[in-house]
Amino acid sequence: MDQNQSYQKDIESIRQLMERSVKFLSLSGLSGILSGVYALAGAAIVYEILYNPKTPFDYANQSVKEIALITQLLIIAVIVLTISLITGYALASKKAKKLGVKIWDTTSKRLIVNLAIPLVSGGAFILILLANGYFMIAAPACLVFYGLALINASQNLFDEVRYLGYCEIGLGLVCAIMPGFGLYFWAIGFGVLHIIYGALMFKKYDR
Amino acid sequence: MKNPFENLDKVMEHRVRLQIVSVLVANESYDFNALKELLDVTDGNLATHLKALEREKYISISKSFVERKPNTRYKITERGRSAFKKHLDALEELIKQQKK
Numbered sequence: 001m002d003q004n005q006s007y008q009k010d011i012e013s014i015r016q017l018m019e020r021s022v023k024f025l026s027l028s029g030l031s032g033i034l035s036g037v038y039a040l041a042g043a044a045i046v047y048e049i050l051y052n053p054k055t056p057f058d059y060a061n062q063s064v065k066e067i068a069l070i071t072q073l074l075i076i077a078v079i080v081l082t083i084s085l086i087t088g089y090a091l092a093s094k095k096a097k098k099l100g101v102k103i104w105d106t107t108s109k110r111l112i113v114n115l116a117i118p119l120v121s122g123g124a125f126i127l128i129l130l131a132n133g134y135f136m137i138a139a140p141a142c143l144v145f146y147g148l149a150l151i152n153a154s155q156n157l158f159d160e161v162r163y164l165g166y167c168e169i170g171l172g173l174v175c176a177i178m179p180g181f182g183l184y185f186w187a188i189g190f191g192v193l194h195i196i197y198g199a200l201m202f203k204k205y206d207r
Numbered sequence: 208m209k210n211p212f213e214n215l216d217k218v219m220e221h222r223v224r225l226q227i228v229s230v231l232v233a234n235e236s237y238d239f240n241a242l243k244e245l246l247d248v249t250d251g252n253l254a255t256h257l258k259a260l261e262r263e264k265y266i267s268i269s270k271s272f273v274e275r276k277p278n279t280r281y282k283i284t285e286r287g288r289s290a291f292k293k294h295l296d297a298l299e300e301l302i303k304q305q306k307k
Contacts (some may be wrong), residue, residue: 014295021229
């Protein structure tokens with residue numbers, strides 16, 4: 001029936017708009033996979049710096065205390081983060097074009113604000129910890145704050161991001177009770193989890 | 208049983224108005240330009256429908272300046288929210304009945 005089709009179209013357009021006006025759907029699963037790969041590469045470089053020439057799973061032979069070393073590690077982390085963000089942005093604008101939506105709209109702005117609140121406060125907190133010499137807690141704190149940021153942002157992203165957030169927080173807490181293994185937890189949290197999550201999302205939404 | 212057509216909201220029978228209300232139900236607030244982009248309608252068209260919704264007190268308006276440019280934000284009112292829900296229920300009921 002004609003009238004009936006019109007009602008169904010109404011309902012369909014409501015559903016679509018409600019989702020599109022809240023959720024930033026242009027995020028590509030591929031960017032998750034790639035940022036995971038970058039993180040693993042970064043972790044491998046840090047591993048070389050810290051442990052070489054010792055065997056794996058040894059306690060770090062150079063404990064992370066000297067300012068020069070910390071600066072070096074921070075630079076690697078920032079480079080990995082930057083490349084990941086650029087990749088994410090490039091892939092998202094490609095996907096947005098395909099979906100016929102703008103990448104820079106109310107939704108993406110809200111997403112950034114919701115991500116930034118836990119990330120900036122966490123980042124500042126961690127820098128203060130580092131400045132005061134609490135090196136042990138910095139690695140787990142990064143994971144925990146990152147997890148909180150993901151959960152906070154999940155309202156503007158795919159719902160599944162929430163579960164990634166829970167995993168990062170859990171991992172961060174385990175990391176906190178196992179000092180000295182921060183790098184491994186980072187490799188899992190920022191590398192392996194991103195690759196798994198990205199692959200799942202790619203399979204579900206990008207094909 | 209009551210005729211479900213009577214439960215349809217006259218104001219929201221127009222698709223653009225229904226779309227505006229759906230966006231505002233899902234979001235805390237939304238501004239004019241963002242709505243225009245999202246719904247892909249003209250300024251005049253959107254303004255007319257917003258006026259109609261405002262007249263029914265389904266939405267509330269707040270005007271402010273952002274970087275010296277006027278910025279108009281819209282919010283759903285409680286009245287608008289319950290009207291939306293009633294309208295959806297009626298739509299659902301109609302579809303169910305006509306499928307029989």
